[in-house]
């Protein structure tokens with residue numbers, strides 16, 4: 001009997017890999033191991049519509065959830081993988097169950113960073129449906145103030161949703177502008193101004209020293225300069241850590257997540273996809289780990305195809321990442337992979353109008369295009385970027 005392909009993680013990356021395995025003609029057994037007790041929900045609505053109460057939790061289903069039967073995947077929920085050995089391809093669950101795999105897809109995503117200190121009621125992260133519903137329950141109690149620690153995309157979306165619910169919000173960010181680890185400061189400053197224009201108390205360049213408690217419930221956030229910001233609810237959005245603890249002694253190469261080659265292969269018979277995978281993106285000639293919805297689907301599919309290629313060379317996974325973020329009535333969309341130090345060129349509109357498209361330039365390359373309420377511009381630019389990262393065609397497109 002042939003051993004099953006084992007997929008670890010039943011979210012976007014994992015189930016897309018199963019889809020690609022079946023589409024590519026794999027007829028053997030596929031086992032999907034998932035630590036959560038329920039099939040993971042779609043995550044984007046958790047900081048937006050579900051938190052706002054405009055979407056029922058049951059409607060936040062991930063795209064392949066309805067096709068599990070057709071995919072003939074043996075999904076085992078509540079199965080946390082504890083360890084793996086790359087030489088023998090044996091997988092061990094937290095309950096001691098062992099499985100022998102013919103191939104393995106690592107799709108364990110990432111887990112939110114937390115602030116140090118004891119667990120307190122009223123302090124939240126947002127990754128799972130349970131996280132979202134726990135935060136929503138606290139918001140429904142009408143806190144005087146919500147403090148969001150970290151102005152990355154999730155922090156910024158949660159701040160916007162809370163503000164739209166009519167709550168007082170303080171958004172704290174240690175850097176001089178939101179998102180400056182991944183985007184130039186001009187764009188980060190736009191995001192800060194957007195929140196200020198909606199009445200958020202945005203404080204930049206502030207360190208968080210710790211949380212104050214009243215009994216076992218949070219009562220405020222203590223800043224590094226000694227200031228206390230009172231809060232009944234605190235949302236921590238300070239980034240994520242790739243979920244690789246189960247691979248520590250596995251022999252699978254680890255760095256910033258699972259280290260893969262340009263075909264998403266990490267070791268013979270082992271591929272990785274989604275938030276957990278760092279790979280060499282041949283289109284950019286750079287190693288990257290991308291935490292985005294569409295990317296997890298595309299890379300999951302590429303990883304599934306790579307397993308099917310077996311000992312062959314496999315196809316490189318060349319990608320122009322794309323993502324969106326909804327904040328108030330603004331939709332931010334971005335194609336590409338800029339860095340904080342790239343030049344910013346306004347192609348259309350203006351920051352003042354809160355409606356624009358900008359391109360990021362590094363030498364004679366365009367590293368990405370970001371639009372705010374400019375979907376057509378981003379779609380067109382993405383098509384060009386897929387062909388080439390040359391600056392000239394992007395400039396031409398908008399001249």
Ligand SMILES: Cc1cc2nc3c(=O)[nH]c(=O)nc-3n(C[C@H](O)[C@H](O)[C@H](O)COP(=O)(O)OP(=O)(O)OC[C@H]3O[C@@H](n4cnc5c(N)ncnc54)[C@H](O)[C@@H]3O)c2cc1C
Pocket residue numbers: 008009010011012013014033034035036040043044045046047079080081082107108109110126127128154243246273274275276290291292293294296322323324325326
């Ligand atoms: C609140 C929120 C909002 C977002 N909004 C957007 C957006 O607007 N636009 C956008 O482009 N992207 C957005 N994203 C990002 C996007 O949802 C993620 O990039 C995507 O979910 C990654 O999919 P994944 O399959 O790699 O990992 P995950 O979705 O993290 O799934 C990994 C799964 O692996 C399981 N797992 C982990 N360890 C183990 C183990 N040891 N054993 C078994 N199972 C394990 C986990 O339980 C989890 O279900 C958002 C994310 C969040 C959290």
